[in-house]
Amino acid sequence: DIQMTQSPSSLSASVGDRVTITCRASQGIRNDLGWYQQKPGEAPKRLIYAASSLQSGVPSRFSGSGSGTEFTLTISSLQPEDFATYYCLQHNSYPYTFGQGTKLEIK
Amino acid sequence: EVQLVESGGDLVQPGGSLRLSCAASGFAFNTFWMSWVRQAPGKGLEWVANIKPDGSEKYYVDSVKGRFTISRDNTENSLYLQLNSLRAEDTAVYYCARGLVGYWGQGTLVTVSS
Numbered sequence: 688d689i690q691m692t693q694s695p696s697s698l699s700a701s702v703g704d705r706v707t708i709t710c711r712a713s714q715g716i717r718n719d720l721g722w723y724q725q726k727p728g729e730a731p732k733r734l735i736y737a738a739s740s741l742q743s744g745v746p747s748r749f750s751g752s753g754s755g756t757e758f759t760l761t762i763s764s765l766q767p768e769d770f771a772t773y774y775c776l777q778h779n780s781y782p783y784t785f786g787q788g789t790k791l792e793i794k
Numbered sequence: 795e796v797q798l799v800e801s802g803g804d805l806v807q808p809g810g811s812l813r814l815s816c817a818a819s820g821f822a823f824n825t826f827w828m829s830w831v832r833q834a835p836g837k838g839l840e841w842v843a844n845i846k847p848d849g850s851e852k853y854y855v856d857s858v859k860g861r862f863t864i865s866r867d868n869t870e871n872s873l874y875l876q877l878n879s880l881r882a883e884d885t886a887v888y889y890c891a892r893g894l895v896g897y898w899g900q901g902t903l904v905t906v907s908s
Contacts, residue, residue: 688856721894721895721896723839725839729900730889730898730899730900730901731839731889731898732898733895733896733897733898736894736896742896774838774839776839776841776895778894778895781853782841782853782854782855782856783829783841783844783895784841785838785839785840785841786838787838788838788839
């Protein structure tokens with residue numbers, strides 16, 4: 688199975704900050720990766736697909752990059768509604784695997 | 795508008811069975827792979843299974859192989875997950891999702907406890 692190592696596991700930041708979350712795959716997955724945001728009590732929502740493509744309706748402050756084994760999600764200027772838990776998911780090979788999650792909290 | 799509505803979650807005893815359903819609307823259901831993803835209370839996300847549009851291919855995470863069965867009815871725009879030999883560690887919210895886990899339903903809670 689492909690292991691997805693996500694870091695950091697938690698992060699404190701302020702409104703307006705730029706933040707970056709990283710996922711590393713245990714083997715190359717091309718760009719077969721998505722990023723998800725989950726707020727408490729809600730279903731996850733996909734932000735980024737194919738590593739760097741912005742899902743329709745998602746604000747442009749979210750961006751993704753990377754290919755192969757290292758991927759990043761960047762939020763350019765944190766807004767109050769962005770405080771949530773973020774996950775990456777690889778869908779290059781079975782079983783699909785998620786990162787452990789990054790909880791983004793208000794500083 | 796894409797809509798996915800799960801149902802069928804319940805409290806069940808260890809060793810018991812349950813069938814989850816996901817009603818899809820707002821898109822051409824018979825052209826998309828469909829997945830089930832679960833989340834244990836307070837934990838992260840775990841992909842469980844998926845199924846090809848025509849139902850001819852199915853894939854599972856090892857922890858549910860031989861116990862869970864994914865299926866679909868394209869005439870009813872519905873996705874199913876049959877859960878057998880349930881264990882306490884299967885307790886989770888189960889989500890159905892479209893395609894490469896793009897759109898998600900709101901989930902249905904399965905609790906396995908005596």
